[in-house]
Structure formats: structure tokens, C-alpha cells
Amino acid sequence: MENNLEHKRHTLAHLLALAVRRDFPHAKPTIGPAIDNGFYYDFDFSGGPAPKDDDLKQIEKNMRKALPSWKSFSHRVVTPDEAREVFKDNLFKTELINELEKNNEVITLYTVGEGHFEFTDLCRGGHCDSPADDIDADSFQLSSLAGAYWRGSEKNPMLTRIYGLAFDSKTELDTHLTQVEEAKKRDHRKIGKELDLFTFSELVGSGLPLYTPRGTILRDELGKFSESLQARCGFEKVWIPHITKIDLYKTSGHWDKFGHELFLVQSQESNDSFALKPMNCPHHTQIYVSRPRSYRDLPIRYMETTTCYRDEKTGELGGLTRVRSLTQDDAHVFCRPDQIEQEFENIMNMIKTLYGALGMEFKARLSFHDPENREKYLGDDELWKMAEEKIETVAKKLELNYWIAKGEAAFYGPKIDIMVIDALGREWQCATEQLDFVQPGRFGLEYTDKDGTKKTPVMIHKALLGTIDRFLGVYIEHTAGNFPLWLSPEQIRIIPVSEIHSEYARQVYEELKAIGIRATLDDSNESLGKRIRNAKTDRLPYFAVVGDKEVTAKNVTLESRKGESVEMSLSRLGNHLLTEIDTKAL
Amino acid sequence: MENNLEHKRHTLAHLLALAVRRDFPHAKPTIGPAIDNGFYYDFDFSGGPAPKDDDLKQIEKNMRKALPSWKSFSHRVVTPDEAREVFKDNLFKTELINELEKNNEVITLYTVGEGHFEFTDLCRGGHCDSPADDIDADSFQLSSLAGAYWRGSEKNPMLTRIYGLAFDSKTELDTHLTQVEEAKKRDHRKIGKELDLFTFSELVGSGLPLYTPRGTILRDELGKFSESLQARCGFEKVWIPHITKIDLYKTSGHWDKFGHELFLVQSQESNDSFALKPMNCPHHTQIYVSRPRSYRDLPIRYMETTTCYRDEKTGELGGLTRVRSLTQDDAHVFCRPDQIEQEFENIMNMIKTLYGALGMEFKARLSFHDPENREKYLGDDELWKMAEEKIETVAKKLELNYWIAKGEAAFYGPKIDIMVIDALGREWQCATEQLDFVQPGRFGLEYTDKDGTKKTPVMIHKALLGTIDRFLGVYIEHTAGNFPLWLSPEQIRIIPVSEIHSEYARQVYEELKAIGIRATLDDSNESLGKRIRNAKTDRLPYFAVVGDKEVTAKNVTLESRKGESVEMSLSRLGNHLLTEIDTKAL
Helix, strand or coil, rough: CCCHHHHHHHHHHHHHHHHHHHHCCCCCECCCCCCCCEEEEECCCCCCCCCCHHHHHHHHHHHHHHHHHHHCCEEEEHHHHHHHHHHCCCHHHHHHHHHHHHHCEEEEEEEEEEEHCCCCEEEECCCCCCCHCCCCCCEEEEEEEEEEEEEHCCCCCEEEEEEEEEEHHHHHHHHHHHHHHHHHHCCHHHHHHHHEEEEEECCCCCCEEECHHHHHHHHEEEEEEEHHHHHHCCECCCCCEEEEECHHHHHHEEEEEEEEHHHHEEEECCCCEEEEEECCCHHHHHCCCCCCCCCHCCCCCCCCEEEEECCCHHHHCCCCCCCCCEEEEEEEEEEEEEHHHHHHHHHHHHHEEEEHHHEEEEEEEEEEECHHHHHCCCCHHHHHHHHHHHHHHHHCCCCCCEEEECCECCCCEEEEEEEECCCCCCEEEEEEEEECCCCCHHHHCCCCCCCEECCCCCCEEEEEEHHHHHHHHHHHHHCCCCCCCCCCCCCCEEEEECCCHHHHHHHHCCCHHHCCCCCCCCCCCCCCCHHHHHHHCCCCCCCEEEHHHHHHCCEEEEEECCEEEEEEEHHHHHHHHHHHHHHCCC | CCHHHHHHHHHHHHHHHHHHHHHCCEEECCCCCECCEEEEEECCCCCCCCCCCCHHHHCCCHHHHHHHCCCCCCEEECHHHHHHHCCCCHHHHHHHHHHHHHHHCCCCEEEECCCCCEEEECCCCCCCCCHHHHHHCCCCEEEEEEEEHHHHHHCCCCEEEEEEECCCHHHHHHHHHHHHHHHHHCCCCHHHHHHEECCCCCCCCCCCCCCCHHHHHHHHHHHHHHHHHHHHEEEEEECCEEEEECCCHHHHHEEEEEEECCCCCEECCCEEEECCCCCHHHHHHHCCCCCCEEEEHHCEEEEEEEECCCCCHHHHCCCEEEECCCCCCCCCECCHHHHHHHHHHHHHHHHHHHHCCCCCEEEEEEEEHHHHHHCCCCHHHHHHHHHHHHHHHHHHHHCEEHHHHCCCCCCCEEEEEEEEEEECEEEEEEEEEEEEEHHHCCCCCCCCCCCCECCCCEEEEEEEEHHHHHHHHHHHHHHHHCCCCCCCCCEEEEECCHHHHHHHHHHHHHHHCCCCCEEEEEECCCCCCCCCCHHCCCCCEEEEEECCHHHHHCCEEEEEECCCCCEEEEEHHHHHHHHHHHHCCC
16 A cells, blocks of 8 residues: 555544544544545534634644554454444444445454554555654644534534644645645635725625626726637627527537526516526527528637526635636637637637736646447547547647546537646636537538538537636736736826826826826825835736926836836836737736 | 697598498497507407408598598487497497496597498597598508407407508608608618528527627627727726626615516525516615725716616517617716716717717607606705706707606606607617616715715716617618628628639738728629629628729729729728728718
């Protein structure tokens, strides 16, 4: 067995159980697995007091004290009766044993430690060979307490869960702690409030953000950038309503698969009922079928920045990364099979340009079908094979950081999922590019080929930013609210030193506004120091203090967020900023 | 009694009843009122054959024959029993008489005409003094036959309705007929199909248009124009979701008034329920309340081009002028009472600029409160008085073609409704500007005034185009699909005379595309004549035929839709078109 991190974490869960029982002998351990970043153990403390946050340090000490005596695990296979005898005081373990018995599974007990520190648990194994040697005593930390229902059901008793963090070394633990700290500072909900970007209203509902003027600029600039890249590649904007009769989803097949996840819409004055659209492809097919199409018309590329609605659970909603109203930079290409490679390459080029401009790296997962499970997928064998080859050709040609994930294809076609990496190293699935061999047939889409025969086109689904709300949440955290100039809701603030400089300051402000720069003027009664501090807290890319020197020279001293300072004539200032905006400099 | 047009139309309904009975003696007349453009009468023909379209000419002849003997009406008050005796063979009239009796109303019979042409009907009056003298025999015409349920209910027997058109003179009738003919030619549903602007899908539902790339350009260009005018006046874009908990409308008061008209949205996985928004103001208030506001922050102006949903009856849906998905160029101003005049003036100036650029005249209805019914309106007396004065001041200052409509105000404030006049003289209510003294209070909106006290702002609702879908329907008919260059989905088409001119034609096309002009290239195999005819039927503002002469001279002959032809160098062509686009020339 490898001494991998998961085994260490699992071992530490056992160690936690022992440590808890030393100070809280009435604690009944239940289940304690390894998880991302560490481990937890759920205890029943109903026989006495439960630990408080303050107790975690002492429990951690107990763990460190016991660790040196945990030389190695031994295990033995027992009968259900033997196991029940060992855990006769623990109804939770007894329940688990009864289930194992019912399912005819082997029951094992794992024992580790010497003397006081000996500990036995019902377990399937998966530990370090020698905890005392393998686990660095400074590489873990108990992090928090929480309530948790036995086996996750609210019908069961409430237990106490103790969480721990664990890594291979103290350095890695510290890195993680710093990252968590940094992530808290960058929390987009906090920055969103500070920078007045969006708000939620209890009257409107959770998961339904409302964007202020500043937040709307961010949304719009991102959306416009995506649309401009698409327009350059021949994508044309279309418009569809946000509702549809469910007949549309019965035809597409979505009703059978996801019908129960839809928000249903009901007229109160008639029997008409609809669904709020959770995606746009079925609507877009209806524009395609509105005219006869020829092979010469293809590819037809429809794009639309439009809002979809998905019934996310209220408990899962928080900020912008999970919302019920999702605005997507969606598009659908209808093309001939021989056009797949070119279209995939065009779209992947857009993705490269977009994330390059936003200063974010990404990895590409090529989600292909699993030949061992051919029956899971619909569509022609030859088409699948050809398409997957073409997709990998594109990935190679564009030198993507990619890997092939067999069995991750959708049932309707292979796809590329883009995992964007943020400044804290976290990965987010944003862009996607998916082939679809199924929907065109279901909707009876056709084109007349060169030889006069009717053929079915293939469809490509693509999104560059994905859900703009979600991407904005990610990007706020990636930049910590320090947006590049082209995206900044407020691009430059002009600050007159005192009242006598206000007139010139206003002139600077007006001239910048006139050429479309989002400039503001802060001639409020606050002290100069306060106003400069405000410009910094507001994370402005630029501000300019205007005093005697500037008024006399008719120039401006441009102070950047990065701490640089450049003096330039007023006439140069506008062009200087416009160039930075047009090139989307980071 | 005045001999007005309504009286003539009502009289002609009687005359129609007489004329029908001459050829169809078994016809039972039921009800026959004056309507817009004419009159109708509903008959029960269950006792024999019903007239067909071919019979209308003969019935019309009968009317003209009888008219000279219709010198004057006489009437007498009768008892219910007397009336029932007169109409003893007519169950429909009997039902009306029974109701009049039940309601204790006076029953009158009107008689007119001599000999064969004498005719008596159950009626309340409202006829010409002397039909023979007052009605021009050529000023009316029977127009169509239709089925109609007795008293409009599908539970009742189906009757036959005969429609007639009637005006003061033959000239006016002819004008109307020409207009109807022209309106048919300009029907936006027909032109929308011809020009591939939008489509409907049975799978999506009626009243829910889907816009093709060409139609989306029109929508977007109109929306962008409206937004650019607003941005210049300090309006800032915001974004709101299309759904909300109904709590929002309970607070605004809309739930009590219009709750049953809302489309309700239901989660299938939880108990969460929502409404599709039929308007945007309540959502926008939630952005206003997300921060404390000072008197210095006002006016705050939120604009948004966003889609609302209204439960229009299916039978009323047709084309774009009545839809269930309404995209509006909506905005809300939150301001102090002393800012009302300036804000109204700014908005009215935008309306003038917008419709001026679109080449449409408009009239303004100043909808004020009725002082005799003060209890119908909410809000402070002084505020109403001041606001209405200010509104009229603005109307005078901007020299609007306006009139005051007392009693037409909303309960929450006075407003200006803009009636736009199209090329056929028809009026369409599009733009609106409404004061609201009520909603800010209901939502607890506040600002801190100069003296530190909390005050409630007033709100102004405004739309320039109103519903963009509807306006587009109107504008397609106004222009008959001949859009000005800046709006045209396809602005210019380049047509090479033959294959040897294709290269130069493509160069022209590429150069125009590069500077953002919506150019196309028609180098298809069709004959030159056919391609030129296509460019004309497609109502292109410009096309350019490129042949030997053009290739040699490196120039282009620009042919306009109006039939003008100008030769110019390729280098001048781009600027020539861009100038026309930028100035939004008509």
C-alpha cells in the first residue's frame, strides 16, 4: 500500500477519534473519512458535554502526543457477533455492522497504538504503513466544528463533526492556510459589495443577482468582448424568448432526461404552460428550420448572450459562482461533417485569445467516448471516430495543455472542456465546445447537398466565458477586484488638490468623458489624503491629482494602481488611455 | 342630435337589417351597432339559407334602393308586453326585452321608411335626423361575413355577422380602402417573412417570436440607438433577472391589482415559486435600496433593455405588435421633486430626437388627474399640482403637439403618452413618461437631504421605443421594409457582372466589411438581371454592379433603392456610406 496523502488523512481521522475519547470518554465515534484538504470524524456526544471551538487545540495536542506510539496497524477479520460485542455501547457502529452482515461483506477491525494510545476501529483499511514515521506532526491541524446528521439524513440524530486539515508537510499546510486566507480576502461577495458591483434582494430571491451600474459594465464588457471575437469568426447574433412550450423539450429529448429539473411556467388565465429555458440549443434549431438550407449556406453560426434558468438548490446558492439566472455567451454552429475541424479550430482560437487577454491559463480536457461502453453513445461510429481524431488534431495544432478523458463524452458527441486556472491555482470549468450528432436529427434539420440529396447537419455547442455571472465571480477573485483598464467600471478619477484646481480638473474630466473614457471627478469636501486613499481602496486603475503644477503646465500626473506615476500633457492622456483600452492590456 | 358619423353608421346597421330581410325573410336580426370604420349586424339564419360572400353586392343594392324612402325616424315607448308582441318570432330580441324589463329600463321602438321599406327595431336611438338626406349612397360598402356567437359567448348559438364600412363621403371611403390595401401590402408579418427577419415555432408557442440574424440586427440597432441617447443623458445600464419571488409584487402593490395576470413559475424540486416579470420597476428599486443615498447622488437613472412577459390571450397574438415576450427600452429615474421638470425635459428631448431620426411624427397626450375624482389618486396634492404644471411647461417649451386628458393619469401619478403616427396615418402608443409618487414609499426608498433628514424620492418610468418588438412591427409597416441605411440588416450588395469581375467585386466587399459595413457579395450563378432584381426585392438601400468599367477605373457605381446612381472611387465609397450611417440619414 502506498503512503499517499489520502492514507495519511484517513489515519489522522482514526487519531482524531482516539484523541477526542481521551477528553470526552462518552464520545461515540461513527464515521471518519479522508476528504479534500484533510479529514473529519463524526461523533455522538449525547452522553455528556460536546467539545467547543476552544477544545480543538487540546484535542490536537492529544493527537500529537499519541502519534509516536502509532507504529503500525494490525487488522483482523471478525464475525458480525464479534464486531457487535466490541461496539456494544455504540448504536451507530452496530447499525453499520448489521448492514455489512446483511450484504454479506467481510468485517475487519483495525488496531493501532500502544498502551493508553491503543485504538481499534471498524474499518476497511487504507492507512499509512507506519503513522509515527510517515506523518509529520506539524502537517495537520484541526480546523472547525459543525453539526451533521447521521448518514446525512435530517430524519437521523444530529452528530458533531470535527474537521481537520492535513498535508504532506507543514510547508504545504501553511501554503494552504495562506491560500484560504487569501481566498477569503478575495471573496467575490465581499469585493462585490465593496466595489458596488451587484446585490441580492430578499424580495427577489436567492441565486438571483441584480447588477448595479458598475457590475453591469463588467458583464457587458465581458459579453461584448466575447461577441466581438465571435463576430470576427462569422457568428451572427439571434434572439430567442426565455420561455417555450415543453413540446420543444419533448422533441429534443431533454424533457425525458431533465424534465423534473425545469422551472415550469403557468398562465393563470388559460391552460397554457411553458418552461423557463435552461439552455438555448433547441430554440436555435427553430431558427435554422425556418428556411430551406443549402450546403453552400453552411456553416450557419448563431450566437446569443442570453439568460437561462436552472433550479439550483437554495442551500447551494452563494454569490455569483452558483446562480439560478445564468447569462451565457452561447452559440451553435450548424455545419457539414467535413467542416468540423475548421470550426473546432476557430472556436478554440477564440478561447485562447479570450483567456490570454484576461491573463488566465487553462487546461483542456478532451472528453471522448469509451469504446468499451459503445451503447452509452448515440450516433454513427465513423462520425465519432473522425470527430475525435479531428478534435485531437486541433488540440495538437494549437499546442493546448490537454489530456484525453475516455468515457467523459456526452451521449450525443465528444467535447472539449476548458479548465481555467485562477491566481490561487484553483481550477474552474468555464468554456466548452461540444459536438452534437443527435439533436439535428431529432429536430429534422436538413440541408440540400451538392448532389441534391437531403442531409442532416452536425451541431456544435460552444461557450467562451460559459456563464458570465460565474466567470465574473471567478474573475473578481482572480484579480482581487483589480480589473484591467478596459474592464474597470471606473477607469480614472480626477482629484483636484483644492477648490482653485476644480475648474481645470473638470476640464480634464470632461475631455476624457467626451472620448468615451469612464472618468469621474472627486471634488468633494474630503481632505486630499482621504480622497487619494479612497481612489486606492476603490482599486482604480488610474487616478490623477491636479494641483498648481498641473494647472500651469496644462498636464496631468497619472498615478497607476501599480504605484507608477507618469506626467503627460492633457492631449496625450486620452490617447494613452485609449490605447491601453483597445489593446486590452493587463 | 348631431348628424355625426357614428349616427350614420348606426343608421346603416338598421338599413342593413331591412335589406337582408328583403332577400332572406327568415333572417332574425339581433344586435347591430356602429363600430370603428363602419357598422355590423348579427343575424340568425337558422330558419333557412344564410347569405354568402356573393350575396353582399345584392344586399348592398337593396340598401341603396331603400335609402331614399328613409326620410326620418319616429319612435315610441312601449311596455314589455307590447315589445314582446312585436318581436314574438325573434327569441333574441325577446331575451333583450326581458332583460330591459328586469332592469326596469324604458323600452323604445324606432321606425323609419315607407311602404316596403318600413323598418322597426328595438333600439335606444342615436340615428341621423334624415337618413335619405344625410347619408351619401356611395359612402358605404358591405365588406365581409363572419361567424359570431350570440352575445359573444361560445355557449350561445352561432350567428352570422355582416360587416360594413361607412364614412362621410365616397372620397373618405376610397381613402380608407386604399389604406387597407396598402396596409395589407405592408403587413409586417408578410414583410418579416420575405426579408427573413423573424419566425415563430409551434414547438415554442404563439406570441413568442424568434429573431433571425437579420431581425436581430434591427432589434439591436434600435436598442443601441435608444441606449446611446439615454447614456448621453446620464442613464446607466443595470441588469435584473427575469423572475422574482412574488413578495416583490406584494410589496409594490402589483400583486393585489394584477396578480392573476402574471405567469407563475414553479420549481419542481422545491416549494420555491416565482413570477415572470411583467415590468421592471420593482426590481430596479432593489438596486436603489442596496446602498444609502444622498441628495447629491440624485437623480439616479437606471436603464435596461430587457424582456418582460405578459399573458396575452392566444387569440390576440399575431406578428410582433402583440407578443408575450416584450423587450422594452425601459428606464427609471429616482429624483427629488425639484428635479422633475429637468428630468421630464431630458426624456422628452430624447423622444423628439429618436422619432425625428426615425422619420415619424408624434402627438403627446398629457394624462392628468381628474380633480372631481381626487380619491382615485394617491399622493400629495401639492406634488400632483406642481408636477402637472411642470409637465405642461415642458410640453410648451418643447413645442409638442399635445393635449391634456383629464382623468387619464395613473393612480400613482401624471404621465405623458406618446402617440406615434405611421406612414398610413395610423396612431400607435409607443413612448411613455410617467411620474410615480407611490412605489418609492412602498419600497421604503430614501435619500438623506441637505438638512440630514430622510426623504422619499419620486420615480419616473420611461420608455422611448416602448416594446421594441411592437415598435419593430410598426416600423416595418411604416417603411414597408425600406429601412434607412443605419438600420438595414444588409446595407449594400456587390454584384459582379460576370466571373471575370469577381475578384474586384470581392475586394470591394472585403474593404467594406473591414470598416464595419454590412456588405454582401452576390457572385452566384444567377443571371445579372435576376441578381439585380433580387437586390431590389430584398429592399436593399444600395447595390453596386461591378463590370469592366468599374474594374478599370477602380471605382463603383452605387445604385440606391430610390433609383439614384452615383459613380465614385472605391476609397470614397466607404466614407460615403459611413457618413450616411453615422448621421442616421433617412
